[in-house]
Amino acid sequence: MRQPWRVAIVGGGITGLAAAVRLADRAPADTEITVYEQSGALGGKLRTGELAGGPVEFGAESFLMRDPAGGESAVLTLVRRLGLADEIVHPTVGQAALVVDGELRPVPGGTLVGVPGDLEKVAAVAKPAADADRDGGAPLLAGDADVSVGALVRSRLGDAVVDRLVDPMLGGVYAGRADDLSLAATMPALARAARVEHTLVGAVRAAQAAAPRAPGAPVFGTLAGGLSRLVDAAATASGATIRRNAAVRELTCTATGWRLTVGPTRDPDFVEADAVILAVPAHPAARLLAGVAGLAPGVAEAVGGLDYASVALVTVALPGPELPALSGFLVPATEGLTIKASTFFTTKWGHLARPDGLALVRASVGRYGEESTLQVTDDDLVATVLREVATVLGTALPAPVAAHVQRWGGALPQYTPGHLDRVADVRAAVRAAHPTLALAGAGYDGVGIPVCVRSGETAAEEIIEAREGSAA
Known part of the structure; x- marks a missing residue:
């Protein structure tokens, strides 16, 4: 047999x-x-836990609804296969901010992971170089060449766009630096367009046009x-x-x-x-x-x-804090803060709103090559997060009623x-x-x-x- x-x-x-x-x-x-x-x-x-009597994600919080070609993402197809499609929920607040010179400024629209398709839209956050992105008469990338995201963007738009916009957005995903991360691996659509287009702005627009999104269609979902x-x-x-x-x-x-x-x-x-x-x-x-x-x-x-980067996710439950109507904020490394991002969980995800008025705030700590920031106690990480979030918001935060530190060693590939x-x-x-x-x-x-x-x-x-x- x-x-x-x-x-x-x-x-x-x-x-x-x-x-x-x-x-x-x-x-x-x-x-x-x-x-x-x-x-x-x-x-x-993927790990859902509980804090102060309510659910919270101690790992990934959401998934993309579309794939790079504009179709249904693989996880959305899997969710349907598993009979969970009716359980999908989307963010109720989508606007995020960047910390620039110690102040919160809205993340500009029209970018591809921070790389602008319209230079005017990003000027309030990161003014491009004066002679930015001139057509040199040839594609940005030759053949199958690969470069770091930072090298390409710096050469076309200058340091400010990388340091204040691209780097924090890539850092939020990979906990790495734009100057080290492969364009082809992290932004494949842009890499493909760069092998045809003569300007970076043109390549961003071409990449966006290749995967159009219906107006109002949700970008992210969770269960x-x-x-x-x-x-x-x-x-x-x-x-x-x-x-x-x-x-x-x-x-x-x-x-x-x-x-x-x-x-x-x-x-x-x-x-x-x-x-x-x-x-x-x-x-x-x-x-x-x-x-x-x-x-x-x-x-x-x-x-x-x-190689991999290690990170820690620190979540605090705060009684009645004064939070802006934002999903959260990203922190450029040039701002000198330990945290690299923060999410206002109960603001971003309306289905998590608490009847008791508690707000869940999560911050991410740890950039590639800066593992020393994680070599402190959980209590110290919580104290750092509370202090730095309060500094960014410009207001004191109430003492948390509960806190959780999730350490992910070797979590994010570089x-x-x-x-x-x-x-x-x-x-x-x-x-x-x-x-x-x-x-x-x-x-x-x-x-x-x-x-x-x-x-x-x-x-x-x-x-x-x-x-x-x-x-x-």
């Missing part, structure tokens, strides 16, 4: 769970799917009750066996497939599988790849070379120029040596829930294709 095909998914974040759901939908009905999660909780950076509902629903729908507190310590190829060494060194569990999806961050993935025979030299090292080519080379080498091994996750394909979902689904499709090929 033929044995069912066994797929092991290493990593129980949203990437691994999305892969499991896709396998359940597309693989043969008797496929056995097992998810190995080293911690006690699924979801990775009533929290994003952990997405995690739970995906785990259930996948039908996978979920093994928590099950660290995979070694991966070995065998004559018939794979052997996973799971659990503590003193009492390991050896598990056989026909295919494996590694949906873990780059460093643990590299450690597992290092033990895989047949891979081209340098593959594990290339994966392990990706994509340096050339990242996409390096990932393509790694995946090609893995596929050539072992078609039944796939890599997925933010370390390769980008941050954000939709990208992680798509990455997991793509890995699942690769495994299904490998199975069909072996059965032919």
Whole structure:
């Protein structure tokens, strides 16, 4: 009797769970799917908690509704697949601000992650250089070249646009610096347009036109009750066996497939599988790849070379504070503050408004290369956040009735120029040596829930294709 095909998914974040759901939908009905999660909780950076008696996100707070081409994002499609579409809610306040010279100024419209498509609209925040963005008679980028976002924008529009606008907006997403982050990896639509357009403003407009958004269409969404509902629903729908507190310590190829060494060194569990999806961050993935025979030299090292930024999310529950009608604010590094962003949760998300008048305010701390800011106690982080938010708002804040500090060590990948080519080379080498091994996750394909979902689904499709090929 033929044995069912066994797929092991290493990593129980949203990437691994999305892969499991896709396998359940597309693989043969008797496929056995097992998810190995080293911690006690699924979801990775999706974690809904409770503060002062109400729900709050201790990780990602929302997802994009559209994909880069203007269609439905991968996570929205997954939400529909899981029967949660009626639970989607959108921000009730969308206007955010930037801290500029110690004052709050509205984030200007018409930008692409801070890169302006209209220079006049950003002048109040960051005045472009006098001779900005002249047409040099050739595309901004040649061929498949990749540069840092900061290098391109500084060369076209000057330092102020980068430091006051682009850097804080990229920093809010990646906790990195515009001068270090790859244009192709973080802003692919702009990179494509820059290979055709002669000006940066023209490239921004072209990128925006390539993915038009209907007027009034919501950009972000979340789920009533929290994003952990997405995690739970995906785990259930996948039908996978979920093994928590099950660290995979070694991966070995065998004559018939794979052997996973799971659990503590003193009492390991050896598990056989026909295919494996590694949906873990780059460093643990590299450690597992290092033990895989047949891979081209340098593959594990290339994966392990990706660096990450660590952050802390500090949430406080404040009784009746005076908050502006904003979703929150971003802080340029040039302002000299420890916090890099703050969200007025109960203002931004109307469904979280509290009848008791408590307001939830969250701040993000930690930029790449500045880990020392996190090397303090939780109480010190809370005190810093309260002090700096009060300074920005220009008003005293009431003492919090509750506070929570969520530390995410090694949370956000840092994509340096050339990242996409390096990932393509790694995946090609893995596929050539072992078609039944796939890599997925933010370390390769980008941050954000939709990208992680798509990455997991793509890995699942690769495994299904490998199975069909072996059965032919």
